[in-house]
Amino acid sequence: MNRSLTLLTAVAAASLVLTSCSGAGAGSGNKEGSKAELTFWHGYTEADGKVLNKIVEDFNASQSEVSIKVQTNPWSVIDDTLLPALSSGNGPDIVAMPAERLPVYADKGAFVELDDLYKDPNSNLDKLVPAAADMETVNGHKYGVPSGFVPLAMFYNKDLFAKAGITTPPATWDQWIAAAKKLTVDANGDGTPEQFGLGLPDHATVANGVWPSLFYGNGGDIVKDGKAVVDSPENAETLKTWVDAIRNDKISPTGLDGIAGDKLFSSGKAAMYLGGPWMSSIAKENNINYGIAAVPAGPKDQAASAIGVSMAIIEQKDDSKAAAAQKFFSYFLQKEQATAWSLGSGWPPLRSDIPAADVAANPVVEALTKQSGFGRPLLPGVVNSTDTLTAVDKLTQRAVAGESIQDLLSETQASIQKILDAK
Amino acid sequence: MSTTVHKKPPETRRYRAPAPLGGRRNPAIGQRRKNFQALAFLLPALVVLGAFTAWPMFSALRLSFTDASGFGKEEWVGFENYTRIFTDPVIINAVVNTALYALLFTPTAVALALALALLLNDPRLPFRGFFRTALFLPFIISLAVAAIAWAYLIDPQVGLLNYWLGNAGIRIGNVLQDPVLAMPAVAFVAVWKSFGFYMVIFLAGLQEIPGTLYEAARVDGAGPWTRFRHVTMPMLSNTTAFVLIFALIAALQAFDQIYVMTGGGPYGHTETVVMQIYTSGFRKLDVGFASALSYVLLAATLLLSVIQFVFFGKREREGD
Numbered sequence: 008m009n010r011s012l013t014l015l016t017a018v019a020a021a022s023l024v025l026t027s028c029s030g031a032g033a034g035s036g037n038k039e040g041s042k043a044e045l046t047f048w049h050g051y052t053e054a055d056g057k058v059l060n061k062i063v064e065d066f067n068a069s070q071s072e073v074s075i076k077v078q079t080n081p082w083s084v085i086d087d088t089l090l091p092a093l094s095s096g097n098g099p100d101i102v103a104m105p106a107e108r109l110p111v112y113a114d115k116g117a118f119v120e121l122d123d124l125y126k127d128p129n130s131n132l133d134k135l136v137p138a139a140a141d142m143e144t145v146n147g148h149k150y151g152v153p154s155g156f157v158p159l160a161m162f163y164n165k166d167l168f169a170k171a172g173i174t175t176p177p178a179t180w181d182q183w184i185a186a187a188k189k190l191t192v193d194a195n196g197d198g199t200p201e202q203f204g205l206g207l208p209d210h211a212t213v214a215n216g217v218w219p220s221l222f223y224g225n226g227g228d229i230v231k232d233g234k235a236v237v238d239s240p241e242n243a244e245t246l247k248t249w250v251d252a253i254r255n256d257k258i259s260p261t262g263l264d265g266i267a268g269d270k271l272f273s274s275g276k277a278a279m280y281l282g283g284p285w286m287s288s289i290a291k292e293n294n295i296n297y298g299i300a301a302v303p304a305g306p307k308d309q310a311a312s313a314i315g316v317s318m319a320i321i322e323q324k325d326d327s328k329a330a331a332a333q334k335f336f337s338y339f340l341q342k343e344q345a346t347a348w349s350l351g352s353g354w355p356p357l358r359s360d361i362p363a364a365d366v367a368a369n370p371v372v373e374a375l376t377k378q379s380g381f382g383r384p385l386l387p388g389v390v391n392s393t394d395t396l397t398a399v400d401k402l403t404q405r406a407v408a409g410e411s412i413q414d415l416l417s418e419t420q421a422s423i424q425k426i427l428d429a430k
Numbered sequence: 431m432s433t434t435v436h437k438k439p440p441e442t443r444r445y446r447a448p449a450p451l452g453g454r455r456n457p458a459i460g461q462r463r464k465n466f467q468a469l470a471f472l473l474p475a476l477v478v479l480g481a482f483t484a485w486p487m488f489s490a491l492r493l494s495f496t497d498a499s500g501f502g503k504e505e506w507v508g509f510e511n512y513t514r515i516f517t518d519p520v521i522i523n524a525v526v527n528t529a530l531y532a533l534l535f536t537p538t539a540v541a542l543a544l545a546l547a548l549l550l551n552d553p554r555l556p557f558r559g560f561f562r563t564a565l566f567l568p569f570i571i572s573l574a575v576a577a578i579a580w581a582y583l584i585d586p587q588v589g590l591l592n593y594w595l596g597n598a599g600i601r602i603g604n605v606l607q608d609p610v611l612a613m614p615a616v617a618f619v620a621v622w623k624s625f626g627f628y629m630v631i632f633l634a635g636l637q638e639i640p641g642t643l644y645e646a647a648r649v650d651g652a653g654p655w656t657r658f659r660h661v662t663m664p665m666l667s668n669t670t671a672f673v674l675i676f677a678l679i680a681a682l683q684a685f686d687q688i689y690v691m692t693g694g695g696p697y698g699h700t701e702t703v704v705m706q707i708y709t710s711g712f713r714k715l716d717v718g719f720a721s722a723l724s725y726v727l728l729a730a731t732l733l734l735s736v737i738q739f740v741f742f743g744k745r746e747r748e749g750d
Contacts, residue, residue, distance in 0.1 A: 090712055093501035115499040115715050199601075210695060260587065262607025262696065271587055322502075393713040394520075401697040408609075408696075 043331035045075045048089075049103040049154070049318075050082035051352065058351025059154075066338045073331040075101070093117055098321050101332050103154050106142040106315030107215070107385050107392040113150035114390040119320040119329045121149040124336070131340035134358040142315045142384040152336045155316035157354045157375055158382035159216045159281045161303065165296045167202070167278040176279075176300035180224065180248070183279075183303040187258035190278035200257055206268040206277035207249065207259035209407040210400040213268065216312030216385055217281050218403045221245050223312070223383055224305020229399060230389055235427060237402070238420035241307070246403070246412045253407055261407050283314050284353045287371045299374040301381060313382035355379045394426045494722035499715045511722035521723070523698055524706045527613065531702060532681035534617040539677050540670070543625040547632035548662070562633070566626035573623055577687035580619045581606065606692050609699045616700055619687045624680060628673045635669030636662070671742035675735045682731050703727050 051059050060077050067074050080088070082105060089112070092098030104112075112118055121143070125132050132140070132152065139156035143149045163176050171190050177183040187204030194201055208217055219229060225248075227241035252258045263271065272280035273293040280286065281302060290297040302311040320332040338344060340357065349356040350369050355376040363376040386392045402419040406412050494511055498504035515521050549555065550562055568576060583591045586604040595602060605611045639662065647657045663670075685704040688694065694701035703723065711720030 087712055090500045090715060090717075111713075111715055116502045117499075210697070211693060260604070262586075262604040264607075264695075267585070267587065270585075274588060276587060391714060393709065397698075400695070404607075404695070404697050 042071065043073045043327055045073065045100040045328055045331055045335075047075050047077050047101040047103075047335075048080065048085050048099040049077065050080060050085050051103075052079055052081060055352040055354075058348060061351075062339060062344050062348060063335075065344075066335055069338065070334070073334055075335060093321070096323075100321055100323070100328050101318055101335070102321060103316055103318045105214075106151075106153070106156075106317045106387075107389075107396070109143065109151050109317045109319060110145045110388055110390045110392060112319070113145040113148075117319075117322060118150045119322050119332075121152070121320070121333070124152075124333050125149045130333070130337045131345075131358070132336070134340065134360055136355075136357060136359045136379060136382070138313065138382050138384055139315065139357055141387050142313075143317060143387075145388050145390070151317035151319040152340070153315060153357055154318045154339075154348075155352065155354045156313050156357060156379075156382060156384075157284055158311035158313045158378050159213060159220055159283065159302055160286075160311070160375060160378055161279060161300045162272060162282050162286045162290060163279045163298050163300060164272070164275060164277075165298050167275070168298075171278075176298060177303045178300075179304050180306060184248075184252050184256075184258070187252065187279065188256050191256065191258050193257070198257075201276070203260060203271065203277045204258040204279060206263060206271040206280040207253060208263040208265050208268045209253075209261060210404040211264040211266075213265045213282050214312070214314035214385070215396045215399070216314060217265075218399060219312040219383075219385060220281065220302050220310065221249060221305070223308055223310035224302070226305075226307035230386055230395065230423065230427065233388075233427060235420050235423035237399070237423055238416040243412055243416055245305075246406050246416070250406050250409075250412065254409060262404075281311075284371065284375060287353070299371065301378045309381055310383050311378070311381045312385050315384060349376075389427070391426050391429070395423055398422045398426065490721040490724055493718050494725050496718045497716075498718040498721075500711070500717040504718070507718065511719045512726070514719060515723055515726055520698070520701075521703075521706055524701045524703050527698075527700060528682060528684065528702045528704075530613060531617055531684050531700075532678060534614055535620055535681040535684070536674065536677045538617070539621045539625045539628060540673055542621065543628035543673065544632050544666075544670075546625070547629045547636055548658075550629070551633060551636045562630070566630055568623045569626040571623070573620070573686040574690050576623045577616075577619055577690035580622075580687075581691045584615065607696045609696050612692050612696055612700050616684075616688045616691055619691070620680070620684065623687075624677075628677060631669060631673055631676075632666070635666050639665045667742055671738060674742075675738050678734055678738065679731055682727060682734075 047063065049056070049059060056079050060079075063075050063077050078099065085102065085104060086108060089098060089102060089104075109118075124130050125140075135153065136156055139153040140149075142153060142156070143151040161176065167190055168174075168176075168186075171186075173186055173189065177186045183205075190202065190204035191200045192202040193199065212218060222228060222237075222242050222245055225241045225245040227236075227239050227245060229235070229237050253261060259277070260271070268277070268280060269282065269286070269289060271277040272282070272286070273289045273295060275293075275295060287297065287299070301309065303309075318336065320329050323329075339348070342358065342361065345356050345358045346361055346365055348354075349361070349366050349372055353369065353372055353375075355372060355378075356366060361376075363373045366372040366376055386395060389395055398419050402415050406415055493504070495506060495508060496504040497507050497510075546565060550558055550565075555561070583589050584602070584605050586592055586602075592602060603611075605615045643661050643665070644657055647661050652660065683704050684702045685708065688700050688702060688705060689708070692700045694705050704727070707720045707723050707727070710716045710723065
């Protein structure tokens with residue numbers, strides 16, 4: 008029995024050593040020379056990814072101190088794998104993610120604080136579109152650099168507009184609702200239109216931004232300076248206006264989410280839709296003759312919630328990697344690279360000093376760039392954006408289902424305040 | 431169940447074969463060698479189980495008493511996470527939903543599996559092999575894939591099912607966004623996907639039942655229902671207990687198709703405990719709380735399984 012026991016322990020020890028060896032092998036990569044080797048995770052998987060990877064390659068070739076290796080995965084996969092990667096210490100050095108996901112990681116100490124980089128006049132960060140830079144502040148400090156910032160825009164079906172005799176896209180809420188009613192067609196009179204004037208999702212909306220955009224338009228908001236402000240007369244009025252239009256005038260199906268909304272517009276069953284830049288390629292694939300306009304102005308303000316993507320540097324023992332990554336950010340935001348990235352990604356330029364005329368080579372980008380100024384970051388600095396957005400989803404979904412708006416607003420106000428207070 | 435049926439006659443002195451060439455081995459040495467061989471064969475599995483099951487379970491238990499985020503610093507918080515589970519209305523909602531899901535899924539899946547197993551066990555049915563394979567087929571595809579397919583089928587705007595039913599004048603509306611219908615819909619997809627597996631287990635159980643019992647029952651004048659009630663059910667009680675426990679565990683861990691089809695909606699009506707574990711851990715980086723919730727789910731699953739086991743064990747003894 009003794010001999011077998013020793014054998015057993017030997018085998019167990021050997022397997023342990025083997026596994027730990029492979030673990031260490033993956034972790035330590037950079038020993039030869041002084042060149043910093045960084046890994047960059049991003050979710051730009053389409054043509055935009057090729058342009059971004061080209062910028063990275065150009066950066067690698069432009070100097071001899073830093074070399075960045077890119078790993079591409081869908082955004083949801085990055086979000087799911089980042090936590091295990093962080094806990095095993097084998098994560099990337101730079102990671103890009105939807106902007107509203109940045110605060111939760113930053114708050115837990117996952118990212119390098121970038122206040123000094125923002126103060127450095129050579130970093131190009133002072134040229135950023137101000138609202139885009141606002142996305143990166145958490146607990147009073149900067150933790151990221153935007154790689155994308157674009158307000159939701161209104162996509163409309165030109166053929167359906169022509170059929171209804173509408174020549175220009177609506178510019179105000181009144182015109183918007185009037186156009187939507189006109190574009191809603193229930194030919195067989197069964198109470199369910201075959202064609203809707205607008206695809207207005209009531210939950211899981213495009214980048215969660217549809218209802219915030221409507222709230223802004225009437226002077227309302229969700230969270231302001233760390234306080235819940237969702238229960239306001241402005242928001243009550245906004246909800247009433249749009250719930251009426253959906254429930255009574257049937258301008259949009261109920262129970263729609265962002266994905267179903269995309270399908271609705273791209274199948275020609277909705278004449279108008281609030282979406283991101285990718286809607287233009289989806290519409291084109293489906294042979295929809297589309298136009299792009301700004302989200303119509305509300306009674307108080309013209310504003311739209313922005314879809315944002317942030318890049319951050321993973322906090323690690325080796326400071327040299329953080330410094331190397333910051334060099335890349337400054338390079339990425341040079342005028343030439345920022346213009347190329349804008350044209351390649353189809354998103355407006357991140358620098359405020361690049362006018363729409365500079366990206367006229369891509370008419371979609373040009374159109375979106377003209378609306379850049381309307382963009383407002385979604386829940387900047389709100390650590391628990393997950394629960395906050397769920398609360399907003401519940402509010403809009405239940406309101407569209409016909410529940411009392413005032414009760415819902417006060418309930419949502421309380422639950423969001425509770426989410427903000429829990430630390 | 432077979433204890434009273436066959437009783438072996440008391441063994442008389444056993445015939446002992448002559449020693450092989452080279453003599454007989456010391457049985458003690460042989461036993462030790464066998465033990466060692468068994469251990470050696472088990473070792474790879476034990477290492478894998480230890481590294482990927484036992485160790486994470488142990489870690490999760492420790493983490494459940496901390497405010498861990500999965501990386502960086504963590505602080506001991508005692509039972510705070512556990513207190514939160516029983517006071518947070520969102521979690522309580524998820525617990526209620528999970529119970530509802532289990533109530534919808536478990537009996538339906540088991541009853542359907544049993545009914546079809548009985549049908550497919552009947553030798554008079556033609557193409558039995560084909561039907562068995564066809565009904566088992568959904569089990570081998572991924573639940574997430576099945577969920578995507580079903581979500582498309584019942585989509586109110588572009589769905590095929592709605593189109594067909596619409597032609598017949600029936601409107602089922604937006605099922606997945608209906609607070610009342612969403613849960614039955616996601617439970618239905620899980621039933622569709624997994625009853626084939628339970629059916630195969632029932633089929634195996636049915637084939638274990640000796641035909642002589644049915645003949646005897648028939649001679650005694652028992653009709654089909656009496657034969658089912660007094661022969662099939664008692665003889666299947668072990669299988670039924672196994673299938674029920676399996677189905678219940680699957681129900682308590684509901685996640686995939688719900689995540690794909692409703693994401694927990696509409697407004698939290700299909701939010702389950704496992705979805706909350708996922709959201710707490712991966713969305714909110716609250717790994718400590720997610721671990722505590724996992725342990726509460728584990729305890730609940732264990733408790734329910736033991737209750738079922740005892741209940742069916744008792745029935746079996748009484749049936750004898």
